[in-house]
Amino acid sequence: MAVSIPSQHKRAAAFINALKPSAARQEISDSAQAGLYLVMQPSGALSWAVRTKIEGKPAKVTLGRYDDEGAAEDRVGTVIDPMQALNVTQARVLAERVIADARRGHDPRQQKIARTGLDSWFDDFMNTARTKGFKKGPVKASTADEYERIIAKSIKPNWTHIKDVRTIDYRDVEKLLAKLTPGAQRNAFAVLSAFFRWKPVLRAVGRNVIELADAPAKPAERERVLSHDEIKTVWNAAGKCGFPFGPLVQLLLLTGQRRDEIAELKWGELSDDLDAITLESVRTKNGSQHFVPLSPLAQTIIKSLPRITDADGKASEYVFTTTAKTPYSGFSNGKLALDKNCGEPALPEWRLHDLRRTAVTLMAELGVRQEVNEAVVNHRSGKLGGVHGIYNRHNYKNEMRDALEQLATRIASITANNVTMLPKRA
Structure with missing residues (x-):
């Protein structure tokens, strides 16, 4: 018997968090909104999609990625964005709107915006660092400035070939580090560790990429004291x-x-x-x-x-x-x-x-x-x-x-x- 996502929000979130990836791609339908379903990849990545008919033909529209907290952005519910964070309630609202638009003859896929690139992800990451932070509130301004410097100088120039954050694996990290000096390696690894542990990226990629990469050697402990x-x-x-x-x-x-x-x-x-x-x-x-x-x-x-x-x-x-x-x-x-x-x-x-x-x-x-x-x-x-x-x-x-x-x-x-x-x- 097929299992579907419970209608009550808290039960639905608990149900999704308990899901385990398998060797094959999984689709779990939603019990509250017809046409809406959750996609779980073998990697563990979760995304929302809705099936409807556009101009009389069956169509699938990817709404965004799953996140139990969702996003507070005003555009949620108005724009189709594969990388936006959507909790259960937000996904249902957006799915209902997509189906209604399709019935009126409007193609909701034309409203998609591409936000899978690194620039957008790093911008969101830095905005979170400066405003909400990750565990203990916003990071210090000097630390945030250093994050931005490292991203601009060491990471982005060496990852111009990466067009979608979801395609990054540990080999990309190791190739990046190999191009840097020892000090720059440690700095880049520290920033990427925070980036890949950040919940939105973790949800999108499906795993913590940094855990599989070899960490740079730690610097020798300094004992220098001036005479x-x-x-x-x-x-x-x-x-x-x-x-x-x-x-x-x-x-x-x-x-x-x-x-x-x-x-x-x-x-x-x-x-x-x-x-x-x-x-x-x-x-x-x-x-x-x-x-x-x-x-x-x-x-x-x-x-x-x-x-x-x-x-x-x-x-x-x-x-x-x-x-x-x-x-x-x-x-x-x-x-x-x-x-x-x-x-x-x-x-x-x-x-x-x-x-x-x-x-x-x-x-x-x-x-x-x-x-x-x-x-x-x-x-x-x-x-x-x-x-x-x-x-x-x-x-x-x-x-x-x-x-x-x-x-x-x-x-x-x-x-x-x-x-x-x-x-x-x-």
Whole structure:
């Protein structure tokens, strides 16, 4: 006896989610709407179709792909789109309209729009990332910008031959990665992992393509910590670079924060007396609000910075900016200038992130407790993780301030030719 989709929406969704693919293509009719049926491919991909008569001849019209949540787009129910998401109720409404149009002599297939191409899918993916997000709300703006950069630079140019997202398999992923440098491979793989785990793509393709592809090798864990001589060299070079990159580098060393947390710093995130930064959860890697005390030396640097204005004379919200509209992002050119000002012999291979590791190491050498050190850099996997992190609600603000002032004093002594020794805060 043939089984059909139940008429009640929740029961219908449960029924569809329980379906299992077989070796052959399956068609499951709908009990509530005549002519409507669900197609399940051997891959597990699900799509809606309706059978009707157009100009007296039997015709099949593909309405869209199945999704238990459906879509909130206004065009659902008005346009035939093989890639649009349709839940049970939406598919029934659209099927009824298609059949009615066919009876009036209108061919609904002429209203189809092609949205199977990668450009459309990546556009929808990025729109979701910036608006709703995937699990914990919208992704950070800097992360979304990086997604778009990777898609535009590494993925799209190497997938121009792909016209339909449903045809992609793991070999396409591996061929793409083979064309990229190791760093670009890891970045592209990370973006594609999020893309193929995204529910609409998973529904359309029928499987998570990325799970079958060989992942790029992980980079060797970096242990680079700048020596005292190298700290002095970098500090001197940063001073020669000037605004905005020079003081940005110095604040990275004085605070131990991540590059983008300082590069995207806003004046509104600074306290009125400039003695602390408060980063909202959307600006941090672990999604937790973060308080960063500023030492007198860090305050002096910030007070010396210009307030950039736009063409209309309006002050920018960003501390480090050249356009007044967007935060500083010229890290490649900035690093080249910094290395040039470091002189000869050049510092062995180092990165801006090594300044964070260097700051943490200096504080440990000064006797700063591990939990305070982790609190400074907003790291939750060590002393501040697990049971300790759940039950210990102490904010360590005073200890963090003391630690960062000790760090600033040590940096002042290391770079004694450039900064004045600071008295310890009372």
